[in-house]
Amino acid sequence: MHRSTFLPASAAAGLALAAAVIPAALASAAPASAASAALPAGCTQSGAIVTCSFAYTGAEQTFTVPAGVTTVQATAIGAAGAASVFAPSGAGRGAQVAGALTGLTSGQTLYIEVGGTPTVTGCYPRDACVGGFNGGGTSDHYGGGGGGASDVRTVSSAASGSLSSRLLVAAGGGGGGAMQFCVNGTEVAGGAGGDAGQPGAGGGICPTYAATSIGGGAGNPIGGGAGGEAIYNGLTSTGHPGSLGTGGASAGETAGAGGGGLYGGGGGAEPSFDPNTANNVSAASGGGGGSSLVPPGGSQALNSSAASVTISYAVPVSRPTAVPA
Numbered sequence: 001m002h003r004s005t006f007l008p009a010s011a012a013a014g015l016a017l018a019a020a021v022i023p024a025a026l027a028s029a030a031p032a033s034a035a036s037a038a039l040p041a042g043c044t045q046s047g048a049i050v051t052c053s054f055a056y057t058g059a060e061q062t063f064t065v066p067a068g069v070t071t072v073q074a075t076a077i078g079a080a081g082a083a084s085v086f087a088p089s090g091a092g093r094g095a096q097v098a099g100a101l102t103g104l105t106s107g108q109t110l111y112i113e114v115g116g117t118p119t120v121t122g123c124y125p126r127d128a129c130v131g132g133f134n135g136g137g138t139s140d141h142y143g144g145g146g147g148g149a150s151d152v153r154t155v156s157s158a159a160s161g162s163l164s165s166r167l168l169v170a171a172g173g174g175g176g177g178a179m180q181f182c183v184n185g186t187e188v189a190g191g192a193g194g195d196a197g198q199p200g201a202g203g204g205i206c207p208t209y210a211a212t213s214i215g216g217g218a219g220n221p222i223g224g225g226a227g228g229e230a231i232y233n234g235l236t237s238t239g240h241p242g243s244l245g246t247g248g249a250s251a252g253e254t255a256g257a258g259g260g261g262l263y264g265g266g267g268g269a270e271p272s273f274d275p276n277t278a279n280n281v282s283a284a285s286g287g288g289g290g291s292s293l294v295p296p297g298g299s300q301a302l303n304s305s306a307a308s309v310t311i312s313y314a315v316p317v318s319r320p321t322a323v324p325a
Contacts, residue, residue, distance in 0.1 A: 077307050117147055118132050118147065136259060144177075172247070176193045197300075214269065232281045247259045
Protein backbone atom coordinates (compact mmCIF):
# COMPACT_ATOMS: atom_id res chain seq x y z
CA MET A 1 0.00 0.00 0.00
CA HIS A 2 1.35 3.36 -0.97
CA ARG A 3 1.97 5.67 1.96
CA SER A 4 1.56 9.45 1.53
CA THR A 5 4.10 11.76 3.08
CA PHE A 6 2.86 14.86 4.86
CA LEU A 7 5.01 17.96 5.66
CA PRO A 8 4.51 20.22 8.58
CA ALA A 9 3.12 23.65 7.67
CA SER A 10 6.44 25.37 8.52
CA ALA A 11 8.43 23.08 6.18
CA ALA A 12 5.97 23.62 3.32
CA ALA A 13 6.32 27.36 3.73
CA GLY A 14 10.09 27.04 3.64
CA LEU A 15 9.99 25.11 0.35
CA ALA A 16 7.67 27.69 -1.17
CA LEU A 17 10.08 30.46 -0.18
CA ALA A 18 13.02 28.54 -1.65
CA ALA A 19 11.14 28.00 -4.90
CA ALA A 20 10.72 31.74 -5.24
CA VAL A 21 14.30 32.70 -4.23
CA ILE A 22 16.37 30.15 -6.21
CA PRO A 23 15.27 31.29 -9.72
CA ALA A 24 16.11 34.88 -8.78
CA ALA A 25 19.55 33.80 -7.54
CA LEU A 26 20.21 31.88 -10.77
CA ALA A 27 19.19 34.87 -12.81
CA SER A 28 21.69 37.04 -10.94
CA ALA A 29 24.38 34.40 -11.44
CA ALA A 30 23.84 34.18 -15.23
CA PRO A 31 26.29 36.06 -17.47
CA ALA A 32 25.24 39.66 -17.87
CA SER A 33 24.32 40.75 -21.39
CA ALA A 34 26.50 43.34 -23.12
CA ALA A 35 24.24 46.28 -22.30
CA SER A 36 25.04 49.69 -23.79
CA ALA A 37 27.06 51.88 -21.47
CA ALA A 38 28.13 55.49 -21.85
CA LEU A 39 30.31 55.47 -24.98
CA PRO A 40 32.95 57.99 -26.03
CA ALA A 41 32.13 60.44 -28.81
CA GLY A 42 32.32 58.82 -32.21
CA CYS A 43 31.53 55.33 -30.87
CA THR A 44 28.36 53.30 -31.40
CA GLN A 45 27.23 49.91 -30.10
CA SER A 46 25.31 47.18 -31.92
CA GLY A 47 24.70 44.12 -29.79
CA ALA A 48 28.00 43.21 -28.17
CA ILE A 49 30.18 45.12 -30.66
CA VAL A 50 31.36 48.71 -30.14
CA THR A 51 32.70 50.60 -33.16
CA CYS A 52 34.67 53.86 -32.88
CA SER A 53 35.23 55.95 -36.02
CA PHE A 54 37.93 58.57 -36.50
CA ALA A 55 37.87 61.02 -39.43
CA TYR A 56 40.54 63.49 -40.50
CA THR A 57 41.04 66.41 -38.10
CA GLY A 58 44.63 67.48 -38.83
CA ALA A 59 45.68 66.46 -35.33
CA GLU A 60 46.40 63.35 -33.29
CA GLN A 61 43.42 61.56 -31.73
CA THR A 62 43.29 58.91 -29.01
CA PHE A 63 41.48 55.70 -28.10
CA THR A 64 41.54 54.21 -24.58
CA VAL A 65 41.41 50.42 -24.40
CA PRO A 66 38.38 49.45 -22.24
CA ALA A 67 38.63 47.27 -19.15
CA GLY A 68 38.79 43.58 -20.01
CA VAL A 69 39.73 44.15 -23.66
CA THR A 70 43.05 42.85 -25.01
CA THR A 71 42.33 42.75 -28.76
CA VAL A 72 40.66 45.23 -31.10
CA GLN A 73 39.97 45.14 -34.82
CA ALA A 74 41.31 48.14 -36.73
CA THR A 75 40.78 49.38 -40.29
CA ALA A 76 42.65 52.38 -41.70
CA ILE A 77 42.47 54.17 -45.05
CA GLY A 78 45.35 56.41 -46.18
CA ALA A 79 44.86 59.68 -48.04
CA ALA A 80 45.18 60.11 -51.79
CA GLY A 81 47.82 62.34 -53.33
CA ALA A 82 47.00 65.36 -55.48
CA ALA A 83 47.27 65.84 -59.23
CA SER A 84 49.07 68.87 -60.64
CA VAL A 85 46.64 71.60 -61.59
CA PHE A 86 48.19 71.75 -65.08
CA ALA A 87 46.37 69.22 -67.29
CA PRO A 88 45.94 66.85 -64.32
CA SER A 89 47.59 63.51 -65.00
CA GLY A 90 46.18 61.72 -61.99
CA ALA A 91 47.25 61.06 -58.42
CA GLY A 92 47.80 57.94 -56.36
CA ARG A 93 45.16 56.30 -54.19
CA GLY A 94 45.65 55.48 -50.53
CA ALA A 95 45.74 51.99 -49.05
CA GLN A 96 43.16 50.27 -46.88
CA VAL A 97 44.68 48.05 -44.19
CA ALA A 98 42.71 45.91 -41.71
CA GLY A 99 43.74 43.55 -38.95
CA ALA A 100 43.66 42.59 -35.28
CA LEU A 101 45.74 44.54 -32.76
CA THR A 102 46.57 42.11 -29.97
CA GLY A 103 48.34 42.14 -26.62
CA LEU A 104 46.67 45.35 -25.44
CA THR A 105 46.03 46.23 -21.79
CA SER A 106 43.06 47.84 -20.06
CA GLY A 107 43.43 51.60 -19.92
CA GLN A 108 46.18 51.70 -22.55
CA THR A 109 46.11 54.69 -24.89
CA LEU A 110 46.32 54.14 -28.63
CA TYR A 111 47.22 57.17 -30.73
CA ILE A 112 45.32 57.64 -33.99
CA GLU A 113 46.70 59.55 -36.96
CA VAL A 114 44.27 60.02 -39.87
CA GLY A 115 46.09 61.09 -43.02
CA GLY A 116 45.29 64.35 -44.76
CA THR A 117 45.04 65.17 -48.46
CA PRO A 118 47.50 67.77 -49.80
CA THR A 119 46.68 71.45 -49.33
CA VAL A 120 47.11 74.60 -51.44
CA THR A 121 48.84 76.94 -48.96
CA GLY A 122 51.70 78.73 -50.74
CA CYS A 123 51.13 76.82 -54.00
CA TYR A 124 50.13 77.96 -57.45
CA PRO A 125 46.38 78.77 -57.24
CA ARG A 126 44.25 75.64 -56.90
CA ASP A 127 47.34 73.41 -56.96
CA ALA A 128 47.52 71.25 -53.82
CA CYS A 129 51.30 71.06 -53.60
CA VAL A 130 51.77 70.80 -49.80
CA GLY A 131 51.89 67.22 -48.50
CA GLY A 132 49.01 65.92 -46.42
CA PHE A 133 49.05 65.50 -42.65
CA ASN A 134 51.05 62.53 -41.35
CA GLY A 135 53.87 62.20 -43.82
CA GLY A 136 52.77 63.38 -47.25
CA GLY A 137 55.69 64.79 -49.27
CA THR A 138 55.61 68.34 -50.66
CA SER A 139 56.10 69.69 -54.18
CA ASP A 140 57.50 73.16 -54.55
CA HIS A 141 54.79 75.00 -56.45
CA TYR A 142 53.15 73.36 -59.48
CA GLY A 143 53.31 69.61 -58.76
CA GLY A 144 50.88 67.62 -56.60
CA GLY A 145 51.68 66.82 -52.97
CA GLY A 146 51.64 63.33 -51.48
CA GLY A 147 48.80 61.99 -49.34
CA GLY A 148 49.33 61.36 -45.64
CA ALA A 149 49.23 57.90 -44.11
CA SER A 150 46.68 56.74 -41.52
CA ASP A 151 47.99 54.69 -38.60
CA VAL A 152 47.52 53.40 -35.05
CA ARG A 153 50.48 53.65 -32.66
CA THR A 154 51.27 53.23 -28.97
CA VAL A 155 53.48 56.32 -28.50
CA SER A 156 52.28 59.88 -29.15
CA SER A 157 53.65 61.65 -32.22
CA ALA A 158 55.09 64.27 -29.88
CA ALA A 159 57.41 61.72 -28.21
CA SER A 160 60.55 59.99 -29.42
CA GLY A 161 60.10 56.49 -30.76
CA SER A 162 56.59 57.25 -32.01
CA LEU A 163 57.11 56.06 -35.60
CA SER A 164 58.60 52.75 -34.50
CA SER A 165 55.58 52.12 -32.22
CA ARG A 166 53.09 51.93 -35.11
CA LEU A 167 50.92 48.79 -35.07
CA LEU A 168 49.12 49.34 -38.38
CA VAL A 169 49.78 51.76 -41.27
CA ALA A 170 47.70 52.51 -44.37
CA ALA A 171 49.93 54.36 -46.83
CA GLY A 172 49.11 57.51 -48.78
CA GLY A 173 49.26 57.96 -52.55
CA GLY A 174 51.81 59.96 -54.54
CA GLY A 175 51.28 63.33 -56.22
CA GLY A 176 51.18 63.96 -59.97
CA GLY A 177 53.68 65.92 -62.07
CA ALA A 178 52.88 68.92 -64.26
CA MET A 179 52.59 68.81 -68.07
CA GLN A 180 54.96 70.65 -70.43
CA PHE A 181 54.77 72.15 -73.92
CA CYS A 182 57.32 71.03 -76.47
CA VAL A 183 58.96 73.25 -79.10
CA ASN A 184 56.29 72.54 -81.71
CA GLY A 185 53.46 73.22 -79.29
CA THR A 186 52.85 69.56 -78.54
CA GLU A 187 51.62 68.98 -75.00
CA VAL A 188 53.12 66.09 -73.05
CA ALA A 189 51.43 64.91 -69.86
CA GLY A 190 53.05 64.87 -66.46
CA GLY A 191 53.47 61.53 -64.73
CA ALA A 192 50.68 60.34 -62.47
CA GLY A 193 51.33 59.79 -58.79
CA GLY A 194 51.69 56.17 -57.71
CA ASP A 195 49.05 54.35 -55.71
CA ALA A 196 50.08 53.20 -52.23
CA GLY A 197 52.81 50.61 -52.70
CA GLN A 198 53.39 51.58 -56.36
CA PRO A 199 55.91 53.89 -58.11
CA GLY A 200 54.96 57.12 -59.78
CA ALA A 201 54.81 57.37 -63.57
CA GLY A 202 57.41 59.05 -65.73
CA GLY A 203 56.58 62.27 -67.55
CA GLY A 204 55.81 62.34 -71.25
CA ILE A 205 58.72 62.77 -73.70
CA CYS A 206 58.66 65.42 -76.43
CA PRO A 207 58.76 64.09 -80.01
CA THR A 208 62.18 63.40 -81.55
CA TYR A 209 63.97 63.50 -78.20
CA ALA A 210 65.76 60.52 -76.67
CA ALA A 211 65.17 61.31 -73.02
CA THR A 212 64.31 59.31 -69.91
CA SER A 213 61.75 60.18 -67.24
CA ILE A 214 61.18 57.89 -64.24
CA GLY A 215 58.69 58.47 -61.42
CA GLY A 216 59.49 58.30 -57.73
CA GLY A 217 59.84 54.79 -56.34
CA ALA A 218 57.36 53.19 -53.96
CA GLY A 219 58.12 52.89 -50.28
CA ASN A 220 58.83 49.31 -49.20
CA PRO A 221 58.84 47.40 -45.89
CA ILE A 222 62.44 48.36 -45.07
CA GLY A 223 63.06 51.71 -46.75
CA GLY A 224 61.81 54.76 -48.58
CA GLY A 225 61.25 54.89 -52.31
CA ALA A 226 64.04 56.22 -54.51
CA GLY A 227 63.69 59.67 -56.03
CA GLY A 228 62.56 59.78 -59.64
CA GLU A 229 64.99 60.64 -62.43
CA ALA A 230 64.90 62.67 -65.64
CA ILE A 231 67.92 62.19 -67.89
CA TYR A 232 68.85 63.95 -71.14
CA ASN A 233 72.21 64.53 -72.78
CA GLY A 234 74.12 63.89 -69.56
CA LEU A 235 71.92 66.18 -67.45
CA THR A 236 70.01 64.57 -64.59
CA SER A 237 67.22 65.71 -62.26
CA THR A 238 66.58 63.52 -59.21
CA GLY A 239 63.70 63.69 -56.75
CA HIS A 240 64.19 63.31 -53.01
CA PRO A 241 63.90 59.77 -51.59
CA GLY A 242 61.22 58.79 -49.11
CA SER A 243 62.12 58.11 -45.49
CA LEU A 244 60.64 56.55 -42.35
CA GLY A 245 57.06 57.82 -42.19
CA THR A 246 57.54 60.59 -44.79
CA GLY A 247 57.24 60.92 -48.56
CA GLY A 248 60.07 62.49 -50.51
CA ALA A 249 59.82 66.03 -51.85
CA SER A 250 59.84 66.74 -55.57
CA ALA A 251 63.08 67.67 -57.31
CA GLY A 252 61.77 71.18 -58.01
CA GLU A 253 58.63 73.14 -58.79
CA THR A 254 56.68 70.88 -61.13
CA ALA A 255 57.17 67.22 -60.11
CA GLY A 256 54.89 65.21 -57.82
CA ALA A 257 55.83 64.29 -54.25
CA GLY A 258 55.79 60.93 -52.46
CA GLY A 259 53.01 59.58 -50.26
CA GLY A 260 53.47 58.95 -46.54
CA GLY A 261 53.52 55.48 -45.03
CA LEU A 262 55.54 53.01 -43.01
CA TYR A 263 58.20 54.33 -45.38
CA GLY A 264 57.36 57.15 -47.79
CA GLY A 265 57.45 57.08 -51.57
CA GLY A 266 60.11 58.96 -53.51
CA GLY A 267 59.55 62.39 -55.02
CA GLY A 268 59.32 62.86 -58.78
CA ALA A 269 61.88 64.45 -61.11
CA GLU A 270 61.72 67.77 -62.97
CA PRO A 271 61.29 68.02 -66.76
CA SER A 272 64.41 67.72 -68.84
CA PHE A 273 65.49 70.80 -70.79
CA ASP A 274 67.75 71.21 -73.81
CA PRO A 275 70.00 74.21 -73.12
CA ASN A 276 71.23 74.28 -76.72
CA THR A 277 67.80 74.92 -78.15
CA ALA A 278 66.06 76.25 -75.03
CA ASN A 279 63.33 73.65 -75.49
CA ASN A 280 61.59 71.37 -73.06
CA VAL A 281 62.41 67.70 -73.55
CA SER A 282 59.98 65.99 -71.14
CA ALA A 283 57.29 66.61 -68.54
CA ALA A 284 57.66 66.18 -64.76
CA SER A 285 57.27 62.73 -63.22
CA GLY A 286 54.95 61.63 -60.41
CA GLY A 287 55.78 60.74 -56.82
CA GLY A 288 55.66 57.19 -55.52
CA GLY A 289 53.14 55.80 -53.04
CA GLY A 290 54.16 54.93 -49.50
CA SER A 291 54.35 51.45 -47.99
CA SER A 292 51.87 49.98 -45.50
CA LEU A 293 52.20 47.96 -42.29
CA VAL A 294 49.75 45.05 -42.10
CA PRO A 295 49.27 43.20 -38.76
CA PRO A 296 49.76 39.41 -38.86
CA GLY A 297 46.75 37.82 -40.56
CA GLY A 298 45.52 41.20 -41.79
CA SER A 299 44.71 42.44 -45.28
CA GLN A 300 45.42 45.37 -47.57
CA ALA A 301 43.87 46.84 -50.70
CA LEU A 302 43.48 50.21 -52.44
CA ASN A 303 40.64 52.51 -51.51
CA SER A 304 39.52 55.86 -52.99
CA SER A 305 37.42 56.79 -49.94
CA ALA A 306 38.32 59.58 -47.56
CA ALA A 307 41.04 58.74 -45.06
CA SER A 308 39.83 57.30 -41.75
CA VAL A 309 40.53 54.88 -38.90
CA THR A 310 37.93 52.56 -37.37
CA ILE A 311 38.41 50.52 -34.20
CA SER A 312 35.93 47.90 -32.97
CA TYR A 313 35.85 45.47 -30.06
CA ALA A 314 33.55 43.03 -28.30
CA VAL A 315 32.16 44.22 -24.97
CA PRO A 316 33.49 41.93 -22.21
CA VAL A 317 30.80 39.76 -20.58
CA SER A 318 30.78 39.85 -16.77
CA ARG A 319 31.60 36.59 -14.94
CA PRO A 320 28.79 34.71 -13.13
CA THR A 321 28.39 35.50 -9.45
CA ALA A 322 28.43 32.41 -7.21
CA VAL A 323 25.17 31.62 -5.41
CA PRO A 324 25.63 31.65 -1.59
CA ALA A 325 25.30 28.20 0.00
